[in-house]
Amino acid sequence: MELGRRGLLATVSAAGMATALPRLSRAQAANTIRIGVMTDMSGTYRDNTGPGSVACTQQAVAEFGSRGFPVEVLVADHQNKPDIGVNLARQWYDQGVDVILDIPTSSVGLAVQNVAREKNKIALNVGSATSDLTGAQCSPTGIHWAYDTYQLARSTGGATVKAGGDSWFFITADYAFGHALERDASNFVRAAGGKVLGTVRTPFPATSDFSSFLVQAQAAKPKVIGLANAGLDTINCVKQAAEFGITRRGIKLASLLLFITDVHSIGLQTGQGLVCSETFYWDLNDRTRAFTRRVLPKMPNLHPNCIHAGCYSAALHFLKAVADMGVPAAKASGADIVARMKAMPTEDDAFGAGRIREDGRKLCPSYLLEVKAPEESKAPWDYYKVLQTTPAEEAFRPLADGKCPLVKS
Structure with a gap:
């Protein structure tokens, strides 16, 4: 080499x-x-x-x-x-x-x-x-x-509906990823008997102020605000939702794509209790x-x-x-x-x-994870507890459902 x-x-x-x-x-x-x-x-x-x-x-x-x-x-x-x-x-x-x-x-x-x-x-x-x-x-x-978006929606979205979060409003990044994540999560919400009250599309990557979108989502009175975004968009949404006291009013935030690097930026004090899914966790x-x-x-x-x-x-x-x-x-x-x-x-x-x-x-495999409270974390980057594991063969969309032309019927 x-x-x-x-x-x-x-x-x-x-x-x-x-x-x-x-x-x-x-x-x-x-x-x-x-x-x-x-x-x-x-x-x-x-x-x-x-x-x-x-x-x-x-x-x-x-x-x-x-x-x-x-x-x-x-x-x-x-x-x-x-x-x-x-x-x-x-x-x-x-x-x-x-x-x-x-x-x-x-x-x-x-x-x-x-x-x-x-x-x-x-x-x-x-x-x-x-x-x-x-x-x-x-x-x-x-x-x-x-x-992928199916795996994230199946794990995080499905678990949230089962826990009682059966009415959703989506804040969605306005490009292919956000649309696909919203689509896949909406399918799981409806399949589980829940309903989608609305959605708002946010410009990508041209905004850092999500206040108007959060106010619009809160006004729909959902049980869950689904964040179909990622990176700095997710971080800003979570931080601004905390500033507005949205979760204190009984509305749950479901971050459909959250990484440990995002949790590090958000901080455990603000991020505690957030549920997310990853296929890898260092610990x-x-x-x-x-x-x-x-x-x-x-x-x-x-x-x-x-x-x-x-x-x-x-x-x-x-x-x-x-x-x-x-x-x-x-x-x-x-x-x-x-x-x-x-x-x-x-x-x-x-x-x-x-x-x-x-x-x-x-x-x-896909892991449903919950962000720890500050007092639960025992070391740097000790941020998650595993709630459940979805086996590899079940975590992703069934082969026959994807309509991939490479798959022989």
Whole structure:
């Protein structure tokens, strides 16, 4: 391995265009695997993806070790804009990048997956949430890791309705992710006998003041305000709801996508009692704690969430498949290496044993978590207690329901 080349080998300018990649000789290019981490390095999802996703990808490369071919990790900031993501993807693939990883923001993830399909290259979506990635828009060169809107809605939304929260009002980020999360959560609410009283769409990513949206939600008098957003949007919603005393009036907040990095920003005093779902928590077991200890030196001031851990897991499994196929065969066809990744069982310290379905969905258990009260936390980042676990085969949308054309009826 060429350790010096694992850093930030590609960046983006203010216009979002990737710089030219370092030139390799023909022999080097034929034997070098290039992983492009396309992520949010400066926007609303920076803490949930960004540097942490890069660090965990680098950790996977370091643990994979030298197996006869060098690996380079490149980084670009797509600024949460589909057009920038598409331009970056085309440039990277044309310049010899073999796989693009992370891709937060569902609109960007869907767009990049389409480019990967067109060029027979690989897109490993981790930060994108929409379940459409393995539904009607599934791809033979795409895999969806870590979590999705169906899994979040099933776990958090379903549990909240069962606990008595049977009337909802949604505050929804106005783009593909928010729409998909609201759709999937609404389906679970109605299926459980609940009702949706209304929704309000918030601009993305152009607001930090959610007061008018919270007032509108409160006026509908729901039992639950569902937050179909993420990152700084979720943090600001929770903090402003606390300032308005909304939960003291008997309305419950259901954050449909909340990460431990968000809880750290919100604080236990404000966030205590919030329920959320993740597929990874650093303190779940000995293996998750061991992985976290290894990666923490690369990501100071953060603990990994399921996106960070998903980048580690996806990169490691990809490299194992490359080693199994051989570099020439892996480079020849993205569809072939994705097929090999699906055929091989997944195994790592972040998620344990698992598999990838034919629609591209990576399966893993889902954990319903509750944010601890300050007095319950015994150590830094000791933020969650596990309420229930949904097994991997049950956590995600049934294969037959996704309408993925790759699935044989």
